[in-house]
Amino acid sequence: MARAHDAHGTLRALAKYGEAILEAHLRNGNRVPDSDDNLGLIETLEHHRLVWRIGDNEDLQLKKVLVQFLDHITESERRRYANAQVDILWQQLSELFLEYKEAKKRSALSDIDRLEGEIKECLADVIEDIRNATEAFATYINTGFAYITDLQLRIRENERVIERAGRLITLFESFRIRELAEQAGSDAFLKRLLLRHLPATLESSQKNLSYALNQLRKMLVRMREDQRLSRMVGAFEAHFINNRGFEPSIDHLDLRYVPEFLNTVEPFQIKGFGDIYDSADDLELIEIAAKARTIPVEIEDKPVPDDVATVNFDVEGETEVEEDDPVEEAIEELIQLVVDGALGERSILASEALTSTGLKIDKADWLQAIVSEIESLSDGDQQYIEVIYHQRPHQIYPDNVMVSDLTLRHSNAR
Numbered sequence: 001m002a003r004a005h006d007a008h009g010t011l012r013a014l015a016k017y018g019e020a021i022l023e024a025h026l027r028n029g030n031r032v033p034d035s036d037d038n039l040g041l042i043e044t045l046e047h048h049r050l051v052w053r054i055g056d057n058e059d060l061q062l063k064k065v066l067v068q069f070l071d072h073i074t075e076s077e078r079r080r081y082a083n084a085q086v087d088i089l090w091q092q093l094s095e096l097f098l099e100y101k102e103a104k105k106r107s108a109l110s111d112i113d114r115l116e117g118e119i120k121e122c123l124a125d126v127i128e129d130i131r132n133a134t135e136a137f138a139t140y141i142n143t144g145f146a147y148i149t150d151l152q153l154r155i156r157e158n159e160r161v162i163e164r165a166g167r168l169i170t171l172f173e174s175f176r177i178r179e180l181a182e183q184a185g186s187d188a189f190l191k192r193l194l195l196r197h198l199p200a201t202l203e204s205s206q207k208n209l210s211y212a213l214n215q216l217r218k219m220l221v222r223m224r225e226d227q228r229l230s231r232m233v234g235a236f237e238a239h240f241i242n243n244r245g246f247e248p249s250i251d252h253l254d255l256r257y258v259p260e261f262l263n264t265v266e267p268f269q270i271k272g273f274g275d276i277y278d279s280a281d282d283l284e285l286i287e288i289a290a291k292a293r294t295i296p297v298e299i300e301d302k303p304v305p306d307d308v309a310t311v312n313f314d315v316e317g318e319t320e321v322e323e324d325d326p327v328e329e330a331i332e333e334l335i336q337l338v339v340d341g342a343l344g345e346r347s348i349l350a351s352e353a354l355t356s357t358g359l360k361i362d363k364a365d366w367l368q369a370i371v372s373e374i375e376s377l378s379d380g381d382q383q384y385i386e387v388i389y390h391q392r393p394h395q396i397y398p399d400n401v402m403v404s405d406l407t408l409r410h411s412n413a414r
Contacts, residue, residue: 010048017041021062025070030062086133086171089126096122097183097190104187116189123193127201133168134205137161137212144219151227158220165213172206175199327366330357331373338408339377339384347388347409367406386411 014021020041024032032038032051042060045051051060062070096119103111140161148154180198184190334353337343354366374385388407394400 006048010050013044013048017044021066022070024062025067030067031059032062034059086126086129089122089129093119093122093126094183100190101185101187119190119193123198127198130172130201130205134208134212137165137209137216141212141215141219151223151230155220155223155227158216158223162213162216162220165209165216168209169206169213172202172209175202326357327359327361327369330359331369334408335370335373335377335385338410339381341384341410343410345410347407350406350408353408367403370406370408384411385409 017040020032020038024030032042032045034042042051045060045062050063050066052063053060096115100112100115100119103115140158145154145157148157175198180194181191184194330353334348338348350367350370351363354361354363359366371387374382374387377385386409388409389401389403390405390407391401391403394402
């Protein structure tokens with residue numbers, strides 16, 4: 001009963017000094033100033049062992065357990081910094097995985113039970129932060145940043161949120177199923193957590209985030225268009241203030257005083273194209289194709305003479321053997337070399353392999369042929385080859401990437 005009594009006392013103390021504790025956590029960096037106004041707060045926190053300090057001249061610091069509890073209840077702040085929080089929790093999980101595997105080796109049953117509980121709790125925090133990080137974007141979509149009155153600031157906030165969403169997508173992509181499977185190993189407990197619960201959360205969050213990112217980009221386009229229109233309206237308004245009789249009407253323009261090069265336009269042709277995949281355009285396409293003929297087709301309905309010899313096709317004649325493609329053979333040998341593990345722990349660049357073959361083929365076609373050949377492999381062979389793309393963002397279109405080379409290696413190589 002003494003333990004329960006102490007717990008009730010601690011909860012009452014937190015309720016009594018809740019405002020001061022939150023002030024220390026949110027605005028003072030978890031420090032409690034050593035002043036006369038805080039004597040009661042300091043005595044209570046020291047009594048319940050919720051603060052610490054090393055030097056006598058330093059301010060008291062809230063203990064880690066209390067800071068973690070405050071982080072949990074101030075959920076809005078955690079959503080704002082969900083990216084960094086997930087990274088920290090994943091590092092903690094990695095350390096717990098190592099301890100868990102070591103405890104399994106030593107058959108320490110009590111430590112195994114304790115670590116399983118800690119791993120479940122930490123993974124639950126990771127899943128919760130991932131969900132919070134993606135669900136937070138729904139608020140921006142629903143409100144449309146209406147809480148920001150200035151249009152320029154609203155556009156800037158929209159761009160910042162899009163950038164944050166891009167960082168989250170990068171974070172989600174860092175969780176690779178292959179690495180999770182290696183982390184789980186053959187342990188049934190870790191397999192259930194890392195290969196069932198976490199991938200399901202990541203897949204759902206990625207779908208939500210992709211939808212939110214698309215909506216945010218559409219919203220940004222609308223905002224920029226509204227900004228352009230508002231500037232145009234503002235220009236008319238400013239001109240009307242300075243010229244009270246001004247009316248923005250084309251009827252008031254005297255085209256006689258407009259320079260000739262501004263008063264004339266060159267003719268342009270309107271060309272139509274039929275949709276070859278739409279059956280409704282078949283008649284139009286037939287008509288276009290008929291007009292495109294340059295040589296008239298003459299249909300001769302002449303009877304075939306009876307004395308015309310019949311042509312016999314010799315199906316058992318000589319067959320012509322098609323020569324093998326040297327490029328295809330080189331690529332097959334290269335991929336088979338990697339799949340069989342003949343390279344060991346080494347890797348090979350696709351450009352170096354092309355140079356060694358001496359083939360006269362464009363580098364881009366060579367890289368595309370290698371990727372197509374790998375994708376045509378069976379699942380059993382694909383798992384033994386790892387492809388690393390050497391890529392960089394396009395200078396004009398940063399959403400696209402330019403692939404300059406490929407690194408091929410056996411999947412077990414490090």
